[in-house]
Amino acid sequence: MNIFQILSELEKVDPEVYERFDSRRRVFKHISGLGKNLATAAVPLAFTAIFNKAYGQTSGAPSATDVLAFALKLEYLESYFYNAGLGAPGATATAAQTTFRNLFSATNLSSLDKIRNDEANHVKALVAALPANTVPVPATNIFDFTGGKGSNTGPFVGVFTAPAVFLAVAQSLEDTGVRAYKGGAPYLMSTTTAGRTILETALNIHSVEARHASRLRTMRRAGASNNTASAVAPTAGNNESDRSASPKSWVSFKDGGGASPTQTAGIYGAGTSPTYTPASITFPAEDNVTQGGVNLQTTLASFNFPASAFSEAFDEPLPVPTVLSIASTFTVTGNTFFG
Amino acid sequence: MSKNPQATKEEAEFAKPLLVPIKRRSFFMYAGATAGATALLLSGCDDDDNNGSSDPAMVNVGSGDVGVLNYAYALEQLEAAFYTKLRDGAYYKGLPATSAEKQILDDLYYHEVIHREFFKAAITAAPATPIKDLTPDFSTINFDNKASVLGTAKAFEDLGVAAYNGAGKYITTPLYLVIAGKIVSVEARHAALIRDLVTEGSFVDSDVVSIATASIEISKEPSAVAMTANTYLATGSKLDVSGIK
Numbered sequence: 001m002n003i004f005q006i007l008s009e010l011e012k013v014d015p016e017v018y019e020r021f022d023s024r025r026r027v028f029k030h031i032s033g034l035g036k037n038l039a040t041a042a043v044p045l046a047f048t049a050i051f052n053k054a055y056g057q058t059s060g061a062p063s064a065t066d067v068l069a070f071a072l073k074l075e076y077l078e079s080y081f082y083n084a085g086l087g088a089p090g091a092t093a094t095a096a097q098t099t100f101r102n103l104f105s106a107t108n109l110s111s112l113d114k115i116r117n118d119e120a121n122h123v124k125a126l127v128a129a130l131p132a133n134t135v136p137v138p139a140t141n142i143f144d145f146t147g148g149k150g151s152n153t154g155p156f157v158g159v160f161t162a163p164a165v166f167l168a169v170a171q172s173l174e175d176t177g178v179r180a181y182k183g184g185a186p187y188l189m190s191t192t193t194a195g196r197t198i199l200e201t202a203l204n205i206h207s208v209e210a211r212h213a214s215r216l217r218t219m220r221r222a223g224a225s226n227n228t229a230s231a232v233a234p235t236a237g238n239n240e241s242d243r244s245a246s247p248k249s250w251v252s253f254k255d256g257g258g259a260s261p262t263q264t265a266g267i268y269g270a271g272t273s274p275t276y277t278p279a280s281i282t283f284p285a286e287d288n289v290t291q292g293g294v295n296l297q298t299t300l301a302s303f304n305f306p307a308s309a310f311s312e313a314f315d316e317p318l319p320v321p322t323v324l325s326i327a328s329t330f331t332v333t334g335n336t337f338f339g
Numbered sequence: 340m341s342k343n344p345q346a347t348k349e350e351a352e353f354a355k356p357l358l359v360p361i362k363r364r365s366f367f368m369y370a371g372a373t374a375g376a377t378a379l380l381l382s383g384c385d386d387d388d389n390n391g392s393s394d395p396a397m398v399n400v401g402s403g404d405v406g407v408l409n410y411a412y413a414l415e416q417l418e419a420a421f422y423t424k425l426r427d428g429a430y431y432k433g434l435p436a437t438s439a440e441k442q443i444l445d446d447l448y449y450h451e452v453i454h455r456e457f458f459k460a461a462i463t464a465a466p467a468t469p470i471k472d473l474t475p476d477f478s479t480i481n482f483d484n485k486a487s488v489l490g491t492a493k494a495f496e497d498l499g500v501a502a503y504n505g506a507g508k509y510i511t512t513p514l515y516l517v518i519a520g521k522i523v524s525v526e527a528r529h530a531a532l533i534r535d536l537v538t539e540g541s542f543v544d545s546d547v548v549s550i551a552t553a554s555i556e557i558s559k560e561p562s563a564v565a566m567t568a569n570t571y572l573a574t575g576s577k578l579d580v581s582g583i584k
Contacts, residue, residue, distance in 0.1 A: 107540040114543055114550065121554035182520040186513040196508035203504040204555035206520065208548055210527035215542045218532055230535035233439035248446070249532040250525055280514035292461045292518060300456055309449035313457075314521040315528075 061276040062320065064198055065130065067184040070320055071202065072126040072135045073337060074180055077327055078173050079123050080138070081145055082116035085160045089120050096160070103163045105227040108219050115170070115212045122205055129198070142335045145169060147263060150332035155263050163224030167216055168259035174213035175251065175258070176267050176326050181206035182317035183271070186278060210315070214249040220259065221246050251315060252308045253287040263329065271322035283319050287311045396575055398470050402582030404515055405467040407506050410561055411519065412458035412469055413578050414502055417568055418495050419455040420475045422448035425492075428482025440536065447492070447529055454522055461518070474573040489537050496530035497547050498567055499523075504558035509583050527556075 062070070086101060087093035093101060101109055127135075148154025158165045181202060188199040222229035235246040243256030251268060258264030271283030284290075289297040289310040297310040318326075328338045400409035425431050426448065434441040462469040481487040503523035510516045531542035549555055561580035569577040 111540045111542065114540070118543060118548070118550065118554035121550075121552065125553035125555065178524050182517065182524065185507070185516055185520050189511070189513065189516060190508075191511075199508050200504065200558055201553075201555060203507045203520070203523070204558050207500050207504055207523055207527040207556040208543060208554060210524035211531040211542050211548070214528035214531035215535065215540075217528075218535060228539055230532060230539060231439050233437060233442045249443075250446070250450075250528040278513045280512075281517050291457055291521070292464065292514070294457070294460050294464070296453060296457060299460065300453060303452065303456075305449045305453070309446065310453060312446065313450040313453040313525060314518075315524040316521060317517055 062184070062187045064188050064190070064195065065134065067187045067202070067320075068126055068130055068198070069134050070184060070323075071181065071205070072123065072130065073138075074177055074323070074327060075119055075122040075126055076135070076138050077143065077330060078177065079116070079119040080140055080143055081169065081173060081330075082112065082119055084140070084143075084145065085166055086112055086116050089117050100160055100163075100166075104224050105229075107227050108224055108229065111215050111219065112170075115174075115215070118208055118212065122208075125201070125205075129201070138337055142332055142337055143330050144332050145330055147329050155260065164220075167220045167224060168264075171213060171216040171220055171247070171259050172264045172267055174209055174216055176318070176323060177209040178206065178213055178315060179267070179271075179318035180320075180323040181209060182315065183283065183319050183323065185317075186281060217247045217249045221248075248312070250312045251286045252312050254285055266322075266326055271318040274319055274321060277319065281317070283322070284316055286316050288314070288316055394579060397577050397579040398473065398575075399579040399582060400470060401467075402584075404510055404512050405462065405465055406580070406583045407509050407519075408458060408462050408465070408467075408515065409470045410506060410578070410580055410583060411503065411522070412455065412462060413473060414499055414564070414568060415451060415454040415458055416473045417475060417571055418499060419448075419451040420473075421477065421480075421491065421495055421571075422451050424475075424477055425482050425488050428488065430483055430485050430488050443532060443536070444492075447533075450525060450529070471576075473576040475571055475576070476573040477571060479570075486537075489533060493530070493533045493537055494567075496526055496533050498559075498564060499526040500530055500556060501547070501559040502561070502564040504556050505560050505564065506583065509561075 083089075083091075085097065087097045104112065144150050144152055144154060145159045146152050146154035146156045148157070156165055156169050159169050160166065185199065185202060185206070188195070188202055190196055190199060218229045218232075219226075221234055222232035226232060234248055235242050243252055244258060244261050247255060247259075254265070254268040258267050268286040270285040273281070273283055277283075289295060289307075291314055296313075297307060300310070324338045331337050398413070400406050400413060422444065425444065431441070431444060434444075459469050480491050500523055503519050503526065507516055507519055507523075510519065530547070534541045534544070534547075543550060543554070545551065547557055549557060561583045565578045565580045572578065
């Protein structure tokens, strides 16, 4: 049985055969490793297993490539959002973008430019990590950041002219990103050095998204024109009904539904576990206070901490399908970028 | 009898104080059989404190998933001790009740104590043995001085993020990775705000994020993190993390 011959034949009828595997490099790695470790007779069986992974994936757990491709789509969404409002990194801002930029304080504008640059870098990093054309570069017109599905008059109308609306959408995107990377991480677990590097890179993006989310929340709390946003406390310490307008820099309970509750409540809600999810992992809403089977609010009651602290101390993951559904808010009708 | 007696028993167990070895098997329940088996295997490794070439004066966090959990527990102990201690300092005491700094430092105190207690419970439930209560050495910190307090908070929060990110790859149980992920993003949110308090808009500067290239967090290996953490730990409480790999 010549595995390489089979692959070659397959490639003639299915040019994407290699892309169906984790990556060209990894499939050969798998095969050579298997060859070393297993009796020759066992190789065809193991090979079949790899094959099933490539062609029968709809009901199975996502591969590393799937997770990174999913992450890249979210990064495109974020990057295009900031570029549209502020101008792309290195590009001269349009008149409209310049007018918009001038509505932010100097420290806030500088922060937004940093976030914009980070997201553009994340896109580049993920593109480089994936086999070519895993995710086709999206056209800018597949997104409608007003949430109008192409009408450009959706609930976030004014997203690129009104700083408060811009920050509201930005916070929503970053908080979604934080939950998405957390949900994807288990599928990047690996015992190989290369695999571990991929996981570490994803974790290293995840925490940067969390830094962004924190900064955006700080800016929303203080207002776009405030130059020392971190000095502003939430309007009422532990009042959840205030969260949507005056968030903490971390997620408290369900954050009162987020920046624009009618549209954003789902970002802080529970996710539905796909069937492939490991049994131990659940996707509760952000107000969850039970971790690893222990209700911390009950167990640590003697500390007399505010109830909000137990939900704030842990962010929660979201599964891929829930994130795709949230992200689809910003694509035009009929577009399948997020499925 | 509409209530399931099993559930009632479990509720009663949840209500017990944390330090009692409550619900040793609860982690098994939630982590599933595979994780349980892993934990059992790993529990064989957690009694290797102070053997082999390890320095007996150091606290060996152990190896495998329990090693990573104990490593995280050690860092959370350090952070919690810092936010507890600063509450006695003149800087914190002088903050107006409604100030952002007071609210932020209160929240960080709550969060880090919760993280510490969570790890103690989680390691016990694994089932394994948590490391001892560490004795910090905060002699280099001036708790009466804003710059000293916030500068140290910044260092601890950034260190925590880099530590979790660098240790995630050594975790073999999916649930533990997700839990680490649930905590690290909160640490990153802390870090960003504390950095902004120190210097407005410095939430992703080049000392912590590779902003010139891929814009990813600069994660740190356990050995590098321990070197920094040990400067804040007293003799006899310094960490040996050589088992994590």
